[in-house]
Amino acid sequence: MSYLRKVIECIPNFSTSDRKVVEAILDEIRRIQDARLLDYTFDGYYNRLVVSFVGDEDSVLQAALNSATKAIALIDMNKHKGQHPRLGAVDVVPFVPIRNATMEDCVEFARAFGRGLAEAHHIPIYLYGEAASRPEAEDIDWVRQGEYEGLHEMMKRPGREPDFGPNEPHQTAGATIVGARRIMVGFNVNLGTPNLEVARRVARAVHGKKGGLTDVRAMAAMIPEKDMTQIGMSIGDFKKTPLYHVLELVKIEAERYGAPIVGAEFCGLVPLQALIDVAKHYLEVEELEEDRIIEIAAQKALEQT
Amino acid sequence: MSYLRKVIECIPNFSTSDRKVVEAILDEIRRIQDARLLDYTFDGYYNRLVVSFVGDEDSVLQAALNSATKAIALIDMNKHKGQHPRLGAVDVVPFVPIRNATMEDCVEFARAFGRGLAEAHHIPIYLYGEAASRPEAEDIDWVRQGEYEGLHEMMKRPGREPDFGPNEPHQTAGATIVGARRIMVGFNVNLGTPNLEVARRVARAVHGKKGGLTDVRAMAAMIPEKDMTQIGMSIGDFKKTPLYHVLELVKIEAERYGAPIVGAEFCGLVPLQALIDVAKHYLEVEELEEDRIIEIAAQKALEQT
Numbered sequence: 001m002s003y004l005r006k007v008i009e010c011i012p013n014f015s016t017s018d019r020k021v022v023e024a025i026l027d028e029i030r031r032i033q034d035a036r037l038l039d040y041t042f043d044g045y046y047n048r049l050v051v052s053f054v055g056d057e058d059s060v061l062q063a064a065l066n067s068a069t070k071a072i073a074l075i076d077m078n079k080h081k082g083q084h085p086r087l088g089a090v091d092v093v094p095f096v097p098i099r100n101a102t103m104e105d106c107v108e109f110a111r112a113f114g115r116g117l118a119e120a121h122h123i124p125i126y127l128y129g130e131a132a133s134r135p136e137a138e139d140i141d142w143v144r145q146g147e148y149e150g151l152h153e154m155m156k157r158p159g160r161e162p163d164f165g166p167n168e169p170h171q172t173a174g175a176t177i178v179g180a181r182r183i184m185v186g187f188n189v190n191l192g193t194p195n196l197e198v199a200r201r202v203a204r205a206v207h208g209k210k211g212g213l214t215d216v217r218a219m220a221a222m223i224p225e226k227d228m229t230q231i232g233m234s235i236g237d238f239k240k241t242p243l244y245h246v247l248e249l250v251k252i253e254a255e256r257y258g259a260p261i262v263g264a265e266f267c268g269l270v271p272l273q274a275l276i277d278v279a280k281h282y283l284e285v286e287e288l289e290e291d292r293i294i295e296i297a298a299q300k301a302l303e304q305t
Numbered sequence: 306m307s308y309l310r311k312v313i314e315c316i317p318n319f320s321t322s323d324r325k326v327v328e329a330i331l332d333e334i335r336r337i338q339d340a341r342l343l344d345y346t347f348d349g350y351y352n353r354l355v356v357s358f359v360g361d362e363d364s365v366l367q368a369a370l371n372s373a374t375k376a377i378a379l380i381d382m383n384k385h386k387g388q389h390p391r392l393g394a395v396d397v398v399p400f401v402p403i404r405n406a407t408m409e410d411c412v413e414f415a416r417a418f419g420r421g422l423a424e425a426h427h428i429p430i431y432l433y434g435e436a437a438s439r440p441e442a443e444d445i446d447w448v449r450q451g452e453y454e455g456l457h458e459m460m461k462r463p464g465r466e467p468d469f470g471p472n473e474p475h476q477t478a479g480a481t482i483v484g485a486r487r488i489m490v491g492f493n494v495n496l497g498t499p500n501l502e503v504a505r506r507v508a509r510a511v512h513g514k515k516g517g518l519t520d521v522r523a524m525a526a527m528i529p530e531k532d533m534t535q536i537g538m539s540i541g542d543f544k545k546t547p548l549y550h551v552l553e554l555v556k557i558e559a560e561r562y563g564a565p566i567v568g569a570e571f572c573g574l575v576p577l578q579a580l581i582d583v584a585k586h587y588l589e590v591e592e593l594e595e596d597r598i599i600e601i602a603a604q605k606a607l608e609q610t
Contacts, residue, residue, distance in 0.1 A: 007603060036606030039597060054603050098603050183599060189589075247588055264590045269599040278584040283552055284494075285569045292344060294488060294574040298312060298359050298403050299604065301341030 005056045007099035008106060009038075009183075010064050011268055013091045014049040014071045015082065015148075017042045021074045022049050028066040034059035039269050045223050046232070047082025048091070050186070052268050054098060057109065064093060064113055065120070072121050072173040077148050083221040084232070085144050087126075087151060088174030090117075092140065094129060094181050106180035107131045111163075114178040118165030121173070124155065125164040129179035133163055140177060141209075141217070148174045185235040185274050186267030187243060189250050190228050193259040196220055199229035205253040206233065206246065213241045213249060228262060238274040244281045272296075310361045312404035313411060314343075314488075315369050316573055318396045319354040319376045320387065320453075322347045326379045327354050333371040339364035344574050350528050351537070352387025353396070355491070357573050359403060362414065369398060369418055370425070377426050377478040382453050388526040389537070390449050392431075392456060393479030395422075397445065399434060399486050411485035412436045416468075419483040423470030426478070429460065430469040434484035438468055445482060446514075446522070453479045490540040490579050491572030492548060494555050495533050498564040501525055504534035510558040511538065511551065518546045518554060533567060543579040549586045577601075 014025055022042055029037050035055035042049040053063055068090040075089035093113065095106040110131040118125045132138045136159075146154040151169045154160055161167055162175065169175055191199055199220035206212040215236030223230050231250055235241055251261055272290060280288050290296050319330055327347055334342050340360035347354040358368055373395040380394035398418065400411040412435050419430040437443040441464075451459040456474045459465055466472055467480065474480055496504055504525035511517040520541030528535050536555055540546055556566055577595060585593050595601050 007607065009599070009603070038599075038602040038606065052602075054606050098599070099607075187588075243584075243588060261589055264588055266590065266593065266597060269597055269602055270593070272598050272600045275580055275584040275598065278588060279548075279580040282587040283492075283548060283569055283583060284566055285571065288571065288575070292571060292574055293577050293580065294314070294343075294403070295577045295601075297341075297343040297357075297574055298314070301343065301359050302312065302404075 004100060006101035006105060007054055008057060008060045008101050008109065009052060009054045009096040009098050010060050010093065011050065011052045011096065012064060012067060012093045014051070014075065015047065015077060015080050015086045015089050015091055016049050016071070016075050017044050017047045021071070024074060025049065025067050025070050026051065028070045029053050029063045032059050032063040032066065035063040041267055044225075045082075045221055046084040047080065048084045048086070050268055060095070061109070061113060065116055068093065068117055068176070069120065072123065072170070076172045077174045078172065080148065084219070085147050087144050087148055088123070088170065088176050090173065090176045092128070092177040092179070094179050096181060096183055103130050103180060103182070110178050110180045114176075115164050117176060117178070121170065123165050123170040123173055124162035124167065124175040126175060126177045127163045127179055128177050129181040131179040134159070140179075143177050151175060182237070183271045185238045185243065185270060187233050187235060187246060187264065188267055189231045189233070189247065189264045190223065190226070190262050191231065191254050191259045192228055192262040193257065194222070194227045194229060195257070195259070196222050196229055198254070198257040198259055199231060201257070202250060202253045202259075203231050206231070206249050213245060216241055216246060232267070238271060238277070242277045242281065243274055244278050309405060311406035311410060312359055313362060313365045313406050313414065314357060314359045314401040314403050315365050315398065316355065316357045316401065317369060317372060317398045319356070319380065320352065320382060320385050320391045320394050320396055321354050321376070321380050322349050322352045326376070329379060330354065330372050330375050331356065333375045334358050334368045337364050337368040337371065340368040346572055350387075350526055351389040352385065353389045353391070355573055365400070366414070366418060370421055373398065373422055373481070374425065377428065377475070381477045382479045383477065385453065389524070390452050392449050392453055393428070393475065393481050395478065395481045397433070397482040397484070399484050401486060401488055408435055408485060408487070415483050415485045420469050422481060422483070426475065428470050428475040428478055429467035429472065429480040431480060431482045432468045432484055433482050434486040436484040439464070445484075448482050456480055487542070488576045490543045490548065490575060492538050492540060492551060492569065493572055494536045494538070494552065494569045495528065495531070495567050496536065496559050496564045497533055497567040498562065499527070499532045499534060500562070500564070501527050501534055503559070503562040503564055504536060506562070507555060507558045507564075508536050511536070511554050518550060521546055521551060537572070543576060543582070547582045547586065548579055549583050
C-alpha cells in the first residue's frame with residue numbers, strides 16, 4: 001500500500017458476544033485484501049463486540065459493509081440483552097481519519113457507507129458525530145435514546161427520521177448509527193465492589209454531561225463472573241481530558257464508598273499521545289514529545305531517506 | 306532507504322557544552338546523507354553533549370567518525386571541568402541495534418569504528434559493554450576509573466592496556482570508550498534542594514551496585530542556575546527495572562530529607578515499552594501491548610500490505 005494513500009480506521013460495534021457470530025463477523029474483515037484487523041474485544045456482560053480495523057478507502061468500505069451484512073444476518077435483536085445501550089445488531093459504525101485522510105473525507109465516507117447499508121438491507125441509518133445532519137445527533141446518546149426496545153416508538157416522533165433507509169426499525173437488526181469522529185479512548189476501570197449502585201454513582205460523578213469531566217461518557221456495569229463492577233468510559237478528547245484525570249477522579253469517588261480500583265483495561269486501541277501524557281504526569285517529566293520515542297524517531301528517519 | 310537494511314543507533318557523548326562546538330559536532334552528523342540526527346542534549350553542569358542518531362551501517366560509521374574527529378579537533382580536555390565522569394573529548398560511543406541488526410553486528414561495528422578512530426587520531430580506545438574484550442570492561446565505570454585526570458597513571462597499570470591505539474592518552478582528547486549495548490534509558494530527576502550531600506545519598510540508595518535497583522547507575526549533580534540538585538540515572542534494562550520503580554524509590558529516599566521531586570527529564574531517546582510500562586502501572590491496566598497503540602498498529606498494517 002502506498003504511503004500516500006488515505007488510511008481510515010473503522011471501529012464497528014456489534015450487539016453480540018456469541019463466539020461463533022464474533023468469528024463469522026471477523027472473518028468478513030480478515031478476507032478483505034488491504035484491510036487489517038487491529039483489535040477486537042467482546043464481553044458477555046456488555047454482550048457487545050468492538051472491532052477495530054484500518055485500510056484504504058476501498059478496503060475499509062468493503063470490510064465494513066461485509067461485516068455489517070454478516071451481523072445483520074446472524075443477530076436477532078429481539079433476543080438480545082446486554083448492559084451497554086444499543087439500537088441495533090450493527091449498533092454503531094464510526095470512521096476515523098488516521099493518515100493522509102481528513103475529517104471531511106470520513107464524513108463523506110460515513111454517508112456513502114450509511115447509504116449503501118440502508119439500500120442493501122432496508123435498515124434505518126442515523127448519522128452522528130461529525131457526520132450528523134442535525135445538531136442533536138452529534139451526540140450519540142441522543143440518537144440512542146430509548147434503545148432498541150423503544151426504537152419503534154422513537155422513530156414515530158417528529159425530528160427522529162433516519163438519514164437513510166425506511167422510517168421503521170429493521171425487524172431483527174433495529175437501526176444502525178454511522179458517523180465520523182476523532183480518535184477517542186475507551187477506558188474501563190474495575191471496582192472491587194459488586195454494588196452496582198456504588199458504580200453508578202461513581203460513573204455519574206465522572207460523566208461529562210452530569211458535571212464530570214469534559215467529553216467523558218461513563219456507565220456502570222456488573223461483571224457477574226468476577227463479582228465486581230465496572231465503570232465503562234469513553235474519553236472524547238484525551239488531550240483536553242487526560243487519562244490520569246479520569247483515573248484519579250474515579251479513584252477519589254470510589255474511595256468515598258470504600259471501593260478500591262482493582263484493575264483497568266482499554267477497549268479498542270489507544271493513541272500514543274494518551275500514553276505519553278500519562279507517563280509524563282506520573283514521572284513528573286516536563287517535556288516529552290512523540291519524536292523522543294526511539295521507535296517513532298527511527299521510523300520517521302527511515303521514511304525521510 | 307530499504308526497510309530491510311540494518312538500522313543502528315549511535316549515542317556519542319562529547320565533553321563539551323560550548324554552543325559553537327556543539328553545533329560544529331552536530332553539523333558533521335547532519336551532513337551525512339542517510340544518517341538522521343534524532344536528539345541531542347547538553348548542560349553546563351555536566352559540561353557534556355549527548356547526541357543520538359540513526360542510519361544504516363555506512364552512514365552511521367561515517368557520521369560517528371566525522372563527529373568524533375571534529376570533537377577531537379575542538380575540545381581540549383586539559384581545560385574541561387564537569388560533574389559527569391569522563392575519560393576524553395569523545396568520551397563514549399555506544400552502538401545500539403534498532404532494526405534488522407543484531408548485537409553481534411553492533412559489536413563488530415564498534416570494533417571497526419574503534420580501530421578506525423585509533424588509527425586516524427592516535428587516540429587510545431577502550432571497548433566496553435557487549436563489545437568488551439575483558440570481563441571488567443563490560444562495566445563502563447571500571448573503564449572510566451580515575452577519569453581524564455588519572456588516565457595517564459591508570460594506563461600504566463597491568464590489565465589497563467587499550468584495545469586499539471597507543472598506550473598513552475591523547476594530549477588533548479584523552480581516550481575514547483567504544484561499545485555496543487542494548488537500548489537503555491537516561492532519566493534525570495530534579496530535587497528541590499541545593500544540598501548536594503542529600504542528592505548524593507539519594508543517588509547511592511538507588512544505584513545498582515550500592516544496593517539499589519539492578520543495572521541502574523545514579524549520580525548526584527548540582528544545577529547551580531536553578532538552585533536544585535539532580536539525580537542523573539541510566540537504567541540498563543528498563544523491562545526488568547521499570548521507570549516507576551526508579552521514580553518511586555527516588556521519591557521515598559528524597560522524602561527522608563524533606564526534599565521534594567520538582568521535575569524530571571529524559572536524557573536522549575526513550576523506548577516505547579518503557580513508557581507503556583509506566584502507563585500500565587499508574588493506570589492499573591493489566592494488559593497493554595505495543596500493538597494496541599493506534600499508530601504502531603496502523604504502521605504495521607501498512608507495512609504488511
